[in-house]
Each structure stands twice: as structure tokens, then as C-alpha cells.
Amino acid sequence: MLEKNYDHKQVEEGKYDKWVDNGYFIGGKDKSKPPFSMVIPPPNVTGKLHLGHAMDTTLEDIICRYKRLRGYDVLWIPGCDHAGIATQAKVEEKLRKQGISRYDLGREKFLEKAWEWKNEYASTIHSQWGAMGLSVDYTRERFTLDEGLNNAVKHVFVTLYNEGLIYQGEKIINWDPVLRTALSNIEVIHSDDEGEFFYFYYDVEGTDERLIVATTRPETMFGDTAVFVNPKDERYKHLVGKNAINPANGDPLPIMADSYVDIEFGTGAMKCTPAHDPNDFALAKKYGFPLIKVLDETAHVNHLGGKYEGMDRYECRKALVEDIKNNGHLCKIEKMVHSVGHSERSGAVVEPMLSKQWFVKMKPLAERLLENQKNPDTKVEFVPKRFENVLLRWMREVDDWCISRQLWWGHRIPAYYNIETGEILVSEKEPDMNLYRQDEDVLDTWFSSGLWPFATMGWPESTEDFDRYFPTSVLVTGYDIIFFWVSRMVFQSLHFTGKRPFNQVLIHGLIRDELGRKMSKSLGNGVDPMDVIEKYGVDALRLFITTNSAPGLDERYVESKVQSTAAYLNKIWNACRYVEMTLGEDYKPSKPNKKELTPIDAAILDKLERTIKSVTKSMDAFQFGQAATALYDFVYDDFCSSYLEMSKIALQKGESKATKDTLFYVMKSIILMIYPYSPFIAEELYCSLPEHLESIMLESYPEYDKAYLNAKAVKAVAILENMIKDIRNYKATNGVAPNAKVNLNISPKEPFKGAAEYLARFAFANSINITKESLSGNPFIYDGCEMIVEEDIDKEALKAKLLKEKEKLIGEVARGEKMLSNPGFVSKAPKEKLALETEKLEKNRKLLSSIEEKLASL
């Protein structure tokens, strides 16, 4: 016997461990079933999981649990990402609080600390996965730095190197001066910051003219090599070929003309700093200028800065501007809002800087991806579709990918330098380390994440899992990492396995706070999923979070909705409790016998089948909100409010096996349909049903069964429901107590045989007189019968009500007539629609004329 109220803590207790211990999450136990596979987007081992993870993983879990019940051999591989830069930043921060820098510790000791950190957070993540109820296969858990992934990474690096797709080069890259590492373009977050635009006078050698050049970064002026103007710019034509004097250090700078310069921008004269700006770098290459670096790896000025040497970039900026002002070369300073790049992890202003790094040559890889997306049989299908364009557009314009990081936590680059000759050796196997030293750098964390779907299955070794489960079926992720992750998995997979990594990608939005803001630490508006679970239960959290928005759209976390979701689960709980009480101890389930059903039973079965059909369709299309809504409407309105009440009549009469079977069949179907969303309560309720299996995980999903469709019963019951509703409403609007007895006259017949009994009970009808004769008075009129409520009430109120109904019907009839007299509609509308409208019009006309008659007789 179930408790009176749903208690989420009691329900969740012990279930997850039971599932894991019984091996229900392990893939490949029955290989006669078709395979279905997914990989978890590996969370960073940087901290606890947040609501975004909760949504993402719940969607995956819903899909997996649904597919298992649908007869698939499901494999869902879990794992974590070492998250190179993010984790290293966290570990360094922790050390800094103890007054230690990573350089104090040295590489090896630091890595020990990082592994300690990883172990701590991986175990937190494990317990959170458990709390969320994720049905992942722990026997296949992976980590991006484990041995297998390491081998895969080395293999990929060496192969790409040998193919000429990885190269070492000196280019302008994004430098994080706090973490002291290079970053890829997408790890730089641009924000519009207010800054200053400095206008300086440059004396022109051999003339008494001055040129005005504007810059936002005066501290880089020690690395200037030229001043550029546009060749068409009349203001400066006569100066081209002369030298301008750099006001920072007195060096002469040739004045050159190039069409790159925008005449309209600034003063139309631009300084060229090849080692600290990508565009200037390109110009310098074109004209053969030297590349002069003036900042070191912590963004302090180097020896070229003269007296400013050793200053931080901003200190230098301030001092230099002051000095230039003092010697009369400052023209003006303007406030200016411009886009400034910040490091995604440290937040530091990124310094574009010349540096020797490793790159992946993207063009051939991108082209292969783009080509593959044109093939409908092998392309990765995006849900919703539009997100494919995000990927395509980015891939079309992608720059070479800077993959080396000056970090310690990560996959060390398998490149070795001969100590004597400096000759480079790129190899999966470590050479004799007496003769070689390894490259100090590690790889971008996304380099290994990009291999996740196949490396977790054992690739590059040939394994059974890889053969059976790759490509994976679906990937679920947020739109914010299409560039970072999805794209890299796709092109790496195509290049190395020849296949797409997943057949479909389900893209979801972000979770925001109640005010629509991003959840962030700095705002302090983050919601911890574990707090929500504590308060409302994981089933409510899961159901809420996956059903309150449409695919691909952002969603707000609204606590009141979680609360009402928990109330809904309580509703299901109590419905089940009632069903079990009603069925009794010795009930033996069997499929409802169609011949013995009451119209009430037949109607609910019809609605159940329609619900199963629509829920299944939505589930298959990843329309989880729609599926849940269809189920919700059925559970609340059709089942609880209507059927559970009405079925009491048959049950109390005794001979009610068919009704009991209906109760059981519908209840079980509901439990199975809510199960993927809310597995804990579903398991609890399922296991309390008679003749249950060991776990709901071994069950099958409800199948749509056309045999139970019964339109006639549905219509008859609908009329009965309307009658009850009308009587209740009538009482409410006429100030009659809801349980006041009334006498009913019905003509010419009840909606179905025995309907009167229901009226007696649910509308408190005292006597019910069924007559063939036309009713006098003020009847309610239905399709097939009319009903009059005899009660000592205000005739005027009733008349008003009838008039209102008449108005409505006139409108309806007018609508139908207009439609049907429209030759366009009659000739072009589909036949079914035409028939439907014709029938509706006839019905409405009849209803209207009866109402008019009754009104006349008043």
C-alpha cells in the first residue's frame, strides 16, 4: 500500500544503486537487439555540475531510457574532461591562495596537485550523476587523460603531422598574459569596453609638417616599423616615401601607402606594429618588415622599451602618454568603445602577440566536413535544423587552429627535439630521452574532446564496441559549443574513421535565471540542482527542466513551475494509490476485454491510445515538451478528473473486471510514459503494481493499439460530461449549492444507456425523467438530446443564459454559412474538412432552432 503522499526522498532512496548493481545500465547485454549509443558530453573536472548539465544529461537519459523500453541495446558512455586550461586555472588559483605559484612546484609536483583536484571533482560529479539518475554505463567510463585517450591523441597528432595537417609556425596568436599561454580564437571572448583612443603628432623628417596617428595601444609603439596611409588619400600623398618620427622612441618610420588603410577611420594614418597585431603582421609580411616584439609573456615591456622596461603594459601606457604629452606630441585623447578580447578562463585582456605555436591546417578538414554535409545519407542531422548553419558558416571561414598551450595539465605534444642538432621528431613512441627533449607544450583540451565519440570506444584499436556502436546515434549538447566541440568531433571523425561521429545532434538552449539572465558566479544567481533535488525531488527537476521550453530555445528556471511539477507527480502518485486500493489484493491483470467495457471504459481507452500515439511520435522527434504536455492533459483531465470518478459507478456495482482491467492498463501505461522523465517515482509505482517485473527498466513501452479506438463511446461520454458540467455551472451561476438536488428531464434519450446513473451521482440529480416528447422550458441542447434542469431558480437568469448561447450559435452558424457558401472553400478545401464543416453547420443550425423555440416558449 502506497503512502498517502508522494515523498520524493523516500522514493529516491536506494533506487539508483539498485539499478547500477543489477547492471541495467550496461550496454551489450542482449546483442540481438539493435544498438543505440550515446556519449555524455564530458563535464569539466573543474567543479560541481550546474543546471545546464542537469538539463543536458536529463535529455540524454530520457532518450536512453525511452530507447531501452523500445527494445534497443542502449550504450551510454560517461566520462569527464580534464579541461586543460580551465582546470589548471583553478588549481593555480587554489595554490595562489596558499601563496604558491606553479613555478615554485615545478611541472611534476604541479601535476600531482592537478590529479588530486581531478579525483576530488570526478567523485563529486559521480555522486551528482547518481543523484540525477543518469543511466550511464560505468563499466565503460573514460577520462580524456586516461591511457586510451592518450594513445588516440598521440596517434591523431602524429598522423596529422605526417599528412602535413599539423605544422609549427610563427604567427600572431591570442596570448593570455595571466595564464601565460596561447589561446585559440574561440577561447577569446570579445566585449565592448570603453577605452581611450590616443592621437599623437608624428614629426615628418625633413619637413615642418606633422602627421597625426591614432592608437589604442601606445605601449606597443616600440615595435612600430612604419606608418601607413591610403594611396588615394589626398591629405598624405605628398608625404609617402618620407619618414615619420615615432614619438615614443624617436625612431624614423617610413610612411607607406597601402589600400588596406581606411581613409575614414581615425586620422587615416595608421601605425604598423607587426608583432602585436594580425593585420599589421600581414602588412609586414607583404613589405618584408622586421617583426619586433616588445612585450614579454606576462605583458610587461621588454628591453626595447628603454626606460619603460619592466613596466606592465598599462603602467607603460600611462607613463608613455604622459611623457609624450610633456614633449608636446599629444594631440588629444578620445573616449572610445571598442571590442576587447578577454581570456575565456582568466578574464585577462588578451594580447595579440607573435609566437611560435602548433597549428592544425583547417582548410582540408573543413572542406571534407562541408562536403559531407551535402550528402543526405552521411550528414550529421541537426535538431532543430537551423543550427546546421551555425556550423557550416563557421567552417567556411575557419582559421587554422592553434592547438599548443603553454600549460602543464594536458596531453603533452609528442614532438621531440634532438638535443644536439635541434632536429624535430614527431612520434607516438618516445625516443631515447638521452638524445631528445620533448616539446614543453600541451594540446588544447578540445583536441582530445574532438575524439571523444570514437576514442571512448577504443579507437584507434579495433574493438567490438567500436564496430557495434559507432557512429553513435545522437549527441545532445547546447548551442554554445557547436564551434568548440561539435565541429571538431565531426571533422576529426570524418578524417580518421571515415564516418560521422553521430547521426543526429540534438541542440538545446541555455538555462537562465527567473529574470532571464545567464546564471553566473559573479551575479550569484546560480541555482544548484542538488538544492532543487533536496526540496522538490529529482523527478520534478528532470520533468520541469526538459519540458518547459521548445528545442533549441533558452529556458528560465522558475521555481513555481518546479513546485507545480512536483504536485503533478503527487497527482500521479495518488491516482496510482487509488487504483491499487480499488484493484485489491487478489486482482489478476489481463487486457481489457472490449466486449465487456462500459462506454466510460471504452472512451478512456480510446483516449489512451491516441495519447500513446502522439506521445510516441513526439518522443521520436525529441519533442519532449510536446510529449509531456500530451501526457499531462491525458493524466489530469481524461484520467483523474473524469475517468477515475466515473468508473466508480461500475466498480461499486461489483461485476467490474473489465473496468478494473482498464484502470490497470491505463495506469500502467501512464507510469511507463512518465518513466523516461521521472524514473524514480515511475519505478516505485511500477513495482507496487500487481505482476510487475523486477524493475520498470525491463518493461516495454506502450504500443499504440487501434483496436481500442471507439469514437462512438468518446462522443457519448463527452455529451455526458458536458451535461454534468452544464448542471454544475448552472448551479454555480444561479447561486444554488453544488450538491443541491435537481430534477432532470431528458429528451429523447440519454447519451448512452445508463448515463442517467452518472448524472444522478455527479450532478446530484434527484429524479431523471427520460421522455420522447419535446421538452418545454429552457433546455440545454446537445448533439442528439436535450436536457432540462428543474429547479426553483431565477427564470430571468436562465433566459439570459439561453440568449447568450443563442448569440454564440448565431455566430457559429454564420461562420459555417460563410465558409460553405464560399465557392473557393467548397472547391479547394480538402474533402474531410468540407464534410466536417457541413456536419458542424447542420448540428449548429439544429441547436439554434431548438434554442429559439425554447426561448419563444418562455
Place this chain on the structure above:
RNA sequence: GGAUGCUUAGCUCAGCUGGGAGAGCACAUCCCUUACAAGGAUGGGGUCACAGGUUCGAGCCCUGUAGCAUCCACCA
């Protein structure tokens, strides 16, 4: 500068391939009826951002406008 999404009830949001708009919360009235007061019954509340167009018919398709949001690019 380019792209995408959003604009529907007081609030938060659904609304699949076009065929008289829905939910939750909130609100009003009544009810502690033996599954559920985390409940039940009944009800009020919407020119579906705006302007055109296509169509027999538009919340849904097309064009444009406005506001909000996000992404990409540029920024000497």
C-alpha cells in the same frame, strides 16, 4: 557590418506539416466529497509586436518595420 532567435492571458511559456488559441502560476466564487488541500468544482482574463502580401482560410507561409536577445566579423 553579417546571421539567427524571440515578441501569444497579469507573470513564465507551449502551440507538429496553415482549418475558430492552450498550460502552469496568479485572480474570483464555492467546497476539508472516503486517491490526492501539493486537492476538487465553476469562472474571468488574449486585435497572437506592427504594416502589407499569398491563400477559400494565417498565431503558423512571404516581404518590410520596431523592440529585445544571442552569435560571428571589424575596430589603427
